[in-house]
Amino acid sequence: MKKLFKCSVCNYIHEGADAPDTCPKCGVPKDKFVELSSEEAQKVYDSERTNDIHMEMITLAERIVKLAQEGIGINLDPPCVSAFEKAKNEVYVIKQRSKAELEGHVKKGKW
């Protein structure tokens, strides 16, 4: 299993057998990197996957908003327009919830 090393200055995370010679983000030398425990590493991988899922949900929500908007524009009949308007509002909540969760993860270093 690959190891994870975290830059203690900027929090850049490197994956590999050893820490990089210099941090690709802030340029500090290798000795500023700390190896993460396997538990910490697992948390990093779980966070990555979870954040990817949130981002995909945000993308899908944006797609649904566009589709609903198109349906509203066609304006076939009032119940149809109402269904699209409701979908648009509901998916907006899904999108904002995932965005808020992502922001929370970033602040807690789960990135």
Ligand SMILES: [Zn+2]
């Ligand atoms: Zn760094």
